[in-house]
Amino acid sequence: MPNIAVFIEQRDGAFKKVAWQMISQARKLADANGGEVWGVLLGGDSAEAAAKAGAHGAHKVFAADGSFVTYDSERYGTALAAFCRAQKPDLVLVGATSMGRDLGPTAAAKLGCACISDAVGLAFAGGAWDVRRPVFAGKCFVDVVPKTAPAIVAIRPNAFVAQECGGAAAAVASFDAGQAGVTPKAVVREVVGSAGGRVELTEADIVVSGGRGIKGPENYAMIEELAGALNAAAGASRAVVDAGWVDYSHQVGQTGKTVGPNLYVACGISGAIQHLAGMSSSKCIVAINKDAAAPIFKVADFGIVGDLFEVVPELTKAVRAIRS
């Protein structure tokens, strides 16, 4: 009976949607193989979490005793490890977010268990978990099998679809998060948000990126305008970041962020292999480029061969017309 625990990440009380995506996938596996799906909550409104988790298929939500306001690896890692020792889940899913990528290995080291990063596929066959993850930033995939129970797996946002199954609010139980005697050495003094509350690249449903074809930093506004019209995150190729036209946090590619949105719009991006690695798992790819031979068209589903300075503003207008 493989029970799956899903870490329900929250910051400032806002839950990450990757939690509901993971619970939905875990419920599918539980329905096929037996076992329960448990939410694990550190801080945040447990009634709200239980309602959402239950709606997506969780059987129970375990809420930690104690206060969890800002993230630190010591307190959170101790809490997740304490939960695993007490409840003995077979598998623990965390989002492959800035928090989950840090929490997973921290808790795994405390438990001496396997930790697998950045997974995009999860199956249970022949009594073992099969975890699929991209390597070389998506140039190929590897299937790995954890040899420990529990095993911690970080799931990439948007890898699974959140599906409400009409479940009632999950029952809430509290657990001892093992915080007595834990005084973290590394302490978050302040959390600074970026201006304007933009949609974050790795979690966005739609990403609009600009490449060398935008010709200068002043033209990145055109990319941001299209992104704004689509409620999308704005990305960039390495060339644009290395030229200093936009901040590195926008970079998509093997040495930047890996994204897998429903729609990726590449504007003036030729499609160097290191860029393709970071976005080729997107569900639908659109390329706008004046060079019909650009490699980006080899991975694109739809393309316009044309001058992005003419096409992009018109596309922004057309999108606004549809959305209004």
Next chain:
Amino acid sequence: MKIAVCVKQVPDSETRINLAAPAAKLDQTGFTRVLNPYDAYAVEEAVRIKEARGGEITAITVGPETVRETLKKDCLAVGCDKAIIINDPLLAGADDAAIADVLCAALKKDNYDLILFGIKAIDDDSGQVGILVAEKLGLPHVSTITKLELGEGTLTAHREIEGGKEIVDCPLPAVLTCQKGLNEPRLPSLPNIMKAGMKPMQIVTCADLGVTPPAALVEIRQYSPPPARGTCRLITGDDAAAAARELARVLNEEAKVI
């Protein structure tokens, strides 16, 4: 100040993976190998600290003897003082936890104030070893840093999070994993590459370090190529506006993504 920088040699980001069908192993012969780009930020940060405050930098890697050139050019020639290569056939197929154990054994041979890693290696994209090492050594860590300021026995680091950053205070010794944006790594000069050949480079085995690598916690079943993508449908129109309107319509009505 004593600084360790843990680095890895990886295939260049322009590398093509030619995998036609699922395979138990990935053939990596013929790949051009370079210093992991994220490790270059860790090396550069260590060198800047040494320039500002003095100290000694040790670059440590796990890998075959062929990593020597990379260590010489990208670590020693830009300011690291010595290098340790952990080279042992026992480490073939080692997973993150085993690599972390072996690095811990090497790190315990000295008293480092600061241990730096890149956020992840661009081959396996795992991003765990630095954090595992911190936990196993009982040291605090700050991952994904984009800014670092050192105080007296303390540090303040900016940690990248979705749409913002955390400003973290932490005492030394500590483990940090370095993200793009932290600094702009310098290139080695030719004279410094020549001089780097004189710097000590030690090759050690697990037995030398007194460590037995543990059995892997994760088993690799197979590698497979990414799913093939369909062909591109080119959208045209009388002018840019017409093509853009048609694209928006297709995305809305057919692909249903907007």
